[in-house]
Amino acid sequence: MHRLLPLLLLVGCSPPDPPPECGTDGFACFRGVFFDLVGAAVEGLELCAPDLDLPCTTTDAGGAFTFPGLPEETDVVITAVHEDFVPTVFPQNTAWDWYAWNKAAVPPWVLDSHAERLDTTLDPDRGHVIFLLWEGLNLDGVDTDRVPGVTAELAGGGDVFYADGVGLASATATETTGSGSGGALNRPVGTETLRLDAPAGPCVEHSFSFAHDDGVPVPIRAGFISAVDVICPVE
DSSP states (O other), X not given: OTTTHHHHHHTTOOOOOOOOOTTOTTSEEEEEEEEXXXXXXXXXXXEEOTTSXXXXXXXXXXXXXXXXXXXXXXXXXXXXXXXXXXXXXXXXXXXXXXXXXXEEXXXXXXXXXXXXXXXOOXXXXXXXXXEEEESXXXXXXXXXXXXXSOEEEETTOOXXXXXXXXXXXXXXXXXXXXXXXXXXXXXXXXXXXXXXXXXXXXSGGGBSSOOBTTBEEEEEOTTOEEEEEEEOXXX
């Protein structure tokens, strides 16, 4: 960047102003921590908002991040990339910027295991969807229960899988188990609409992510997992 700076000045450009700090009024700011599947912090994971003109941010030694400068009350796509984990897309609405996010970085063996269990081959030109369904918000540092008995449907058609109790794809499950998770592999690039129905009713209005009346829109990028967290109603 230092080598490019004189050229930028010569053509009448200047580096963009840094985004304001978290906590400043007038914009949204995400914050949280990335862990791996055994609870270790993930350092050096880069988060970007590819549809916005904002600098990326990187997790520190404790896995923590802040991402300021986001538009308020807006659907945004956040990407998370690290050489040791599968690139991930998080569709989020910035109305949730008050919430502290604990995110999981997914190692490649998990995605490979899903494909093996479903007897399919991962297509590098397509993306993948993983959803996690919760009973409520984690406000005290303790995760709420996952929601079993939920069925999922993609508006564009195609197979949805449900994970077993440890979170790996089941070839036979027809609804979510105690892991409250599932997904779909090899989806075309674009936007999917994911419909989720719990025994107590649709999950649409209780989504951390983009939410609309007929389902949860999920942006799909080639080679990425699109990770969706949803709160489902319970009896």
